[in-house]
Amino acid sequence: MSKQGVVPDDFSQPFWDAASEERLVIQNCLECNRLQHPPAETCRDCGASDSFEWKPMSGRGTIYNYGVVHDCPVRLLQEDQPFNLAVIMLDDDPGIQMFSHLPGVPVDDVPVGAAVEVIFEPTANGQLVPEWRVIDD
Amino acid sequence: MTTPTAPDAMYRNDEGLGIWEHRGKVAAFGIGHGPTSRRWDGRPETCVGAITIQALRKAIADAGVAPEQIDGLVVVPVTTTGAFWEEGKPLPMDVIESFNQTDDPLDGVAKLSAEWLLANMPELTNVQFTMYGPGCMSNALNVAAQAVGDGLTHTCLVVKSWHNFEGRYYQSGANVEDALPGTAAITRLWGGPASYGTALQFAEYCRKYGKTHEMMAPFMENSRRNGLMFPEGYWAQHRPEELGREDYLAARWIAKPANLFDNDIPIMMSGAYLFSTAERAADMKQKPVYILNHASSNARPRSLTPTLDEVEAETARTARKIYEGAGITADDLSFENMYDGFSLFHQFHLEGLGYRGIKFGEALDFYQTDISIEGPNPVSPSGGNVGSGRSRVWMHTDCIQQLQGRAGARQVTGVEPEVAVSGGPMPLGGNFTVWSASPD
Ligand SMILES: [Zn+2]
Secondary structure, X not given: OOOOEEEOOOOOHHHHHHHHOOOOEEEEEOOOOEEEOOOOOOOOOOOOOOOEEEEEOOOEEEEEEEXXXXXXXXXXXXXXOOEEEEEEEEOOEEEEEEEEOOOOOOOOOOOXXXXXXXXXXXXXXXXXXXXXXXXXX | OOOOEOOHHHOOOOOOOOOOOOOOOEEEEEEEEOOOEOOOOOOHHHOHHHHHHHHHHHHHHHHOOOHHXXXXXXXXXXXXXXXXXXXXXXXXXXXXXXXOOOOOOOEOOOEOOHHHHHHHOOOOOOOOEEEEOOOOHHHHHHHHHHHHHOOOXXXXXXXXXXXXXXXXXXXXXXXXXXXXXXXXHHHHOOOOOOOHHHHHHHHHHHHHHOOOHHHHHHHHHHHHHHHOOOOOOXXXXXXXXXXXXXXXXXXXXXXXXXXXXXXXXXXXXXXXXXXXXXXXXXXXXXXXXXXXXXXXXOOOOOOOOOOHHHHHHHHHHHHHHHHHHHOOOHHHOOOEOOOOOOHHHHHHHHHHHOHHHOOOOOHHHHOOOOOOOOOOOOEOOOOHHHHHOOOOOHHHHHHHHHHHOOOHHHOOOOOOXXXXXXXXXXXXXXXXXXXXXXXO
């Protein structure tokens, strides 16, 4: 599947720089040592606004949930309908979720609860983006 | 005059606030609706501003007050969630110039300000108080109730309208671009439609409790049936079609397990109410429907999308706030009338309330029993957005009409209409109003 391209902005630059090096990082508040995703200018827990790091993740997770998209508002993805859209929970903190198209998993045949690992795939403009694949036993 | 947005302090967000200080002292009297349509046809007399004026005038006449007695106006300024006037598209000057204008040319066409309404309703000569309750009618009702209770206004109109244009929701802007800005891209590259989040919660619910999407069919059928008895609604006015089990289950998927009918249909509409102090009841044409409480939920998920645990914790918390401030329990509810757009989260609201003793995971079984307006356990007698189109308003109108005994063919007959609660939209994030036929 070809996702829309990405034009990193100042705020998101470290996330995308890490992705370009095939590393997954998640915003972490240094005040309360709490991961936050989606990232934001302030910590949704303690309200701190200038004490963040982009913390490296293990790249392991599990499939928490999924739906199957048949009618997508994003033009570039419409040719791939229907497609899986899963929610991954990170092993580093199961409260942190990431979306995944689960490349290689048949449509609507998603093993909820299965272990996954992060991979990186190119978007339409070549920027690498974190994706997830099921770990074979 | 510049209209302020309601301050956070006007909403009842917290547990432990006790009985609402204005319990039973504020009441709804008049109701007015503008005509519905699927999309705006471009004429001045059908634009969102015009149908809003119609709704407001009907609410005034319905209550039987003179326009100059009205001293307050609470407005939801946003009139869509997904039909925006495209940048660069020529302005409809013939329509804009048919009305008295404000600084914003799209006022009355793609949004609504209190100033635009007052400029085009010259009969409202005495409005001293205006305020925005942004979001839904549910927000505006909370604001109007608190404002009347606080004495900021004595006779107050509250209005919410929706416009809809040609084209489909969300199929423009960033969604048709070849690239996204990096911050948005972190969460938006995957292309979930609007109902995807609710579909996820419903999928988790079904897995946890062993339920299926098919079990929604009786709720959908009942909702459309009730909607077809709602003469103010879209389906009743334009497409009087029942929604049978087979029709529902055969519909195409949008974000499985959410199908086409689980997504409410965008329409043009306007709904308005007239609120006043309960002591003015003797002057009014309609019976008062007393407000016992209003409550809000402003919870947010920890991460991208609410988990079922987060949903259930918050609907239960919301119910505690609703009941606490009103001084009632679930046993007092005559019927259930919470929000349903998307249909697949209606059961979360219902279970949170504990309507008829229902616990988490039991609502879909409850849907298989008699939930009709004739039975002892009415569910969504308004028919909601499923029954009348996207407005987030029908449940409120229905509660008032039911308690006034003038819901027409929809009038509940298996229960005495005494106390009801309506509100939404989301299980995490909504506003709720408790209505009563009596002030105590
Ligand atoms: Zn923090």
